[in-house]
Amino acid sequence: MAKLFMLLAGVAAVSAHVAAPARDQSQQRLSPVTSSRFQCNLPPVLDPAGDGLPSADDLFSSKSARERQVKRLQAVVQVPSVSYDDLGSVGEDERWAPFFDLHDVLEKTFPTVHKKAKVEKINTLGLLYTIPGSDEGLKPVLLMAHQDVVPVADASTWKYPPFDAVYDGDFIWGRGASDDKNMLTGLLSAFEALLSNSDWVPSRTFVLAFGFDEECSGFRGAREISAHLNERYGKDSFAAILDEGGLGLLEFGNALYVLPAVTEKGHVNIFFELDVVGGHSSVPFPHTGIGIIAEIVAELEAHPFKAELIEDGPVHNHVQCQARYSPELYPDLTELVQQGDLEGITHWLVRAGRETQYIVQTSQAADTIQGGQKINAMPEKTVLGVNYRVAHHNSLAEVQHNAVRRVGGIVKKYGLTLKPYEGDEEYQKYVAGLPSAPEARAPQPEGVVDYKGTLVLSTRDKSHPAPISPTSGPAWDIFAGTIRHTFAYENGTVVPTGEIMTGNTDSRHYIGLSDNIWRFMPGRSHADSNIHTIDEHVRVDDHIETVKFLYDFVRNFDAAKF
Numbered sequence: 001m002a003k004l005f006m007l008l009a010g011v012a013a014v015s016a017h018v019a020a021p022a023r024d025q026s027q028q029r030l031s032p033v034t035s036s037r038f039q040c041n042l043p044p045v046l047d048p049a050g051d052g053l054p055s056a057d058d059l060f061s062s063k064s065a066r067e068r069q070v071k072r073l074q075a076v077v078q079v080p081s082v083s084y085d086d087l088g089s090v091g092e093d094e095r096w097a098p099f100f101d102l103h104d105v106l107e108k109t110f111p112t113v114h115k116k117a118k119v120e121k122i123n124t125l126g127l128l129y130t131i132p133g134s135d136e137g138l139k140p141v142l143l144m145a146h147q148d149v150v151p152v153a154d155a156s157t158w159k160y161p162p163f164d165a166v167y168d169g170d171f172i173w174g175r176g177a178s179d180d181k182n183m184l185t186g187l188l189s190a191f192e193a194l195l196s197n198s199d200w201v202p203s204r205t206f207v208l209a210f211g212f213d214e215e216c217s218g219f220r221g222a223r224e225i226s227a228h229l230n231e232r233y234g235k236d237s238f239a240a241i242l243d244e245g246g247l248g249l250l251e252f253g254n255a256l257y258v259l260p261a262v263t264e265k266g267h268v269n270i271f272f273e274l275d276v277v278g279g280h281s282s283v284p285f286p287h288t289g290i291g292i293i294a295e296i297v298a299e300l301e302a303h304p305f306k307a308e309l310i311e312d313g314p315v316h317n318h319v320q321c322q323a324r325y326s327p328e329l330y331p332d333l334t335e336l337v338q339q340g341d342l343e344g345i346t347h348w349l350v351r352a353g354r355e356t357q358y359i360v361q362t363s364q365a366a367d368t369i370q371g372g373q374k375i376n377a378m379p380e381k382t383v384l385g386v387n388y389r390v391a392h393h394n395s396l397a398e399v400q401h402n403a404v405r406r407v408g409g410i411v412k413k414y415g416l417t418l419k420p421y422e423g424d425e426e427y428q429k430y431v432a433g434l435p436s437a438p439e440a441r442a443p444q445p446e447g448v449v450d451y452k453g454t455l456v457l458s459t460r461d462k463s464h465p466a467p468i469s470p471t472s473g474p475a476w477d478i479f480a481g482t483i484r485h486t487f488a489y490e491n492g493t494v495v496p497t498g499e500i501m502t503g504n505t506d507s508r509h510y511i512g513l514s515d516n517i518w519r520f521m522p523g524r525s526h527a528d529s530n531i532h533t534i535d536e537h538v539r540v541d542d543h544i545e546t547v548k549f550l551y552d553f554v555r556n557f558d559a560a561k562f
Helices: 002-009 056-060 063-077 094-109 111-116 181-195 222-233 289-301 314-325 331-339 342-352 396-413 425-431 474-486 506-510 540-559
Strands: 118-122 126-131 141-146 171-173 206-211 240-243 249-252 255-258 261-264 266-275 363-371 381-390 417-420 454-463 493-496 499-501 517-519 537-539
Touching (some): 056 540, 111 181, 141 506, 181 206, 181 540, 289 363, 289 396, 314 499, 331 342, 381 396
Parallel strands (some): 261 499
Antiparallel strands (some): 118 126, 126 206, 363 381
16 A cells, blocks of 8 residues: 555656657546546647657667766766765865866866856856747746755765766666756756757746755755846746656556655754753763753654645645546545545555655654763753654644643753743744743752753744645646656556655745746656665666656747747
């Protein structure tokens, strides 16, 4: 049962092969019809052949084209453009140096793009390419990727050295091969092909934005680029925005489900900083600061957030599509969909495994703890960091307040002074009118240890759940129609349907520039590529499929006149 939803976290293993576009079977196998307003009707397959340009297959399917893409991706992966959490200012911290090398590699590898596009450096390392269109009445399209990769913990554990970009005939192995230099290389390859064709004069302006610290939340890169675009173009100025992400592809029988993310969960890190009196370990208190923090962790983990399915939201629409095109796959789920039983569907998703549980539930993970300086001295300061990915039915302030409520009993037990989120106006507005937080300094009974303690709660890296982009209208029809064209296979129906990302991307910084924001890595095995761990890799066939999709995506949007 969990196999389907392993995909939703990106663990897809798909064996379907691309074939010539098949006849549209979207109107076959329509029963059972769900009770919702949403019926999962599919837009037509959109083949851009009418523009007179060479087809994606003609350009990227030959042996020489494969060799060219291997060399391009290898060159980009071989640059160790690592972003660390503690990086200092650009120009002062020498660890930024590889990004300058990467820029040189990109210019050498994609000479036509760098000759014909307007190239700007934003905040020194951010890259912004503009390919101007001839019709200023058409909104531009923004395509995104990021230059940075996560660090390598231990290179000796890798099958191949992580920055050698070894090609074994099927895969390229290396840090960033999938996340996100596959997309970075794919976008530049698509435009290198388009701009090398003298017959292509775009009607619509296309903008490429490449941040350099996505793995550190994008505050130096994407946020600065977004501010630049807002100043230049204004609010709601883009027809569509495409970034990395999505939840993969999965084939069931004669249906291939393609799951771009049309939204993503919110994000907040809450830190619990406890200061208590110390002392010699030979005469310890009943609980050290670490012991008190351990109680906080236990209390939080004993009270997870409630799961909830949003009616006609992306997850609900996904299962409705499945009930329509693959009703026999999970009959019990199909029945719940037919009955309109949102609570039953929610329970099904939670039982199916963590991968589906957390698309309908706020996650909570105690990830970092620091405390103690010496083995014979009780710690005076202990700091706990808890990461939350916030579901759409919750809010950041609600999650913050839940933490306050959960520590209330512990605060009283140890007579701590509680200082929650000082200076956080959004949180203070939320709690106005709610029951008061625990009293600041509970008196201790006689004979009980006075820890003289203070517990400070603070947040970092906050982002609200993203607005849900529509899955209807002309922009979606072009996007989904291109998906149906690229991934078409014989005797099968390609079903694009939106989903929710449990993680976060640079796209959170671009909210407001367009209603149509999609997070989609157009490759079949992207989620099975060991992202953020040892032996990261990408299948070259998938990389070429990515380039083909992006090439046709640009052509289809350029032909559209909305």
